[in-house]
Amino acid sequence: MTTMKKAVLAAALVASLVLSACGANGGGALQAGQGIAKQITIAAVNDQSGPYGYAGVSASKGARLAIEQITEQNYLGDDVRIELQQSDPAGEIERAVSDVTKAIADNSVSAILGPTLGQQAAAVASIVNQRTVPTVFTQSGSPGVVTGDYTFRATAPMETYYTAGDKWLADNGFDRVSLIYNGTLPTYAALVKDVIEPDQRKYGFSIDQTVEVQSTTQDFTSQAQRIAAAAPKAVTMLLTAPQSVTFMKQLRQTGYAGQVLGSTNQSAGMIAPAGAAAEGLVYPVDFSAAMDTPESKAFVDAFTAKYGQAPDPYAAEGFDAMWWIARGIKTSNDSSREGIRDGLAKVAAQGFTGAMGALTFDGNDMRVPGVVVRWRDGKENLLE
Structure with missing residues (x-):
């Protein structure tokens, strides 16, 4: 069920x-x-x-x-x-x-x-x-x-502003991407189908491989190795906050040094436990403490x-x-x-x-x- x-x-x-x-x-x-x-x-x-x-x-x-x-x-x-x-x-x-x-x-x-x-x-x-x-x-x-x-x-809804992240990938030359996402969460499943896949055509990048995991997945060693072996220019990561910390560490341990695009689940320091592995991570959010409006x-x-x-x-x-x-x-x-x-x-x-x-x-x-x-x-x- x-x-x-x-x-x-x-x-x-x-x-x-x-x-x-x-x-x-x-x-x-x-x-x-x-x-x-x-x-x-x-x-x-x-x-x-x-x-x-x-x-x-x-x-x-x-x-x-x-x-x-x-x-x-x-x-x-x-x-x-x-x-x-x-x-x-x-x-x-x-x-x-x-x-x-x-x-x-x-x-x-x-x-x-x-x-x-x-x-x-x-x-x-x-x-x-x-x-x-x-x-x-x-x-x-x-x-x-x-x-x-x-x-x-x-x-x-994340799909109403996440497209800004896809645009950023395309604008910065990341035209070949691997995708890993938590398929248990309806938000992420809908985001992949309704936003990321159409954005490929809209912004001119391709997703060469898609890796689906579940909320129970805690070890990403095999997924990280598979992604690194494909050598994408960037990785799109749609995972929960704890999962993203583990995945980032294990992805970097494979030697992959490319760009990673995340989501709001990594925001406001939730990715901090990944340490140096998280350096340079980019993600679209509905709010950031760095925002400068009054x-x-x-x-x-x-x-x-x-x-x-x-x-x-x-x-x-x-x-x-x-x-x-x-x-x-x-x-x-x-x-x-x-x-x-x-x-x-x-x-x-x-x-x-x-x-x-x-x-x-x-x-x-x-x-x-x-x-x-x-x-x-x-x-x-x-x-x-």
Whole structure:
């Protein structure tokens, strides 16, 4: 059974629990039209542990920083407080569905900050739409996530900005490429089919070999040797953060010294454990701490002061997601579930500037300018 089929099955198995746990309508600390409550609860259902926990941990850190700023600025009014109610599905689809079910049944919860893992998000999307609870996802690049009026995504799909990396390869003469990717992740599988393969024709480079691995793959010795033997001008690497560290080390150990193009999973120091093997790695991202817009700089400074380290893209996404929710509440002057849904849609129609730059939307789905960076001397450097 495929991972996506498991996600759909999990949603179906738990849907009956949602129907029995919830009343026919409503939810939220206030009903629609009653204004902004003094206490607003947002349920964060994203991995805090497990193989993808790093994305959820950072997203929640960014959200908490946003909440602090919203409170300090009295953005929603005097004495209005937002509480982030955290859970941890720990990489499991069924647990994500169960945690969302509990949040829906809790009438004090006005909105949900949804899972970062695409399979989890796809499993809960139909449920939150059915039960009319506004849910803002971060990451979750799979199809079937932004599917109705109550589902929103505060991460631009990677395919909307990854093409800048392919263009960079072509512009710099890397016309013969080997590709290694994690086929377990729907985001990467779709990226290969819908972006990288068409970009070959668009930008005039070729992929001479494609190597598919799984999320369980931890040793890349044979794959690295195979790629190095083909002597490509560049390697495109679409792997998780831990996998990319191991692959880069093992690729360099083969003697391959060519260019490697990665993805946002290597950003914000996640590739640092690879040491010298990562030097010169290039990757397109939706956010980098090296970005120089005033809003990006202010976010980086505030995050670093609070947590003692620079933010990664997941943190920027969580930060902008929470500010999107706050802007939605202020726009509609209504912190009920219906009010937040209406406000989020209105803000999306106008766009706003956040940590990731000038944010626009395709319906309820965020778009960002994106940047291409190079990892050098232990930090990211913007490339033109």
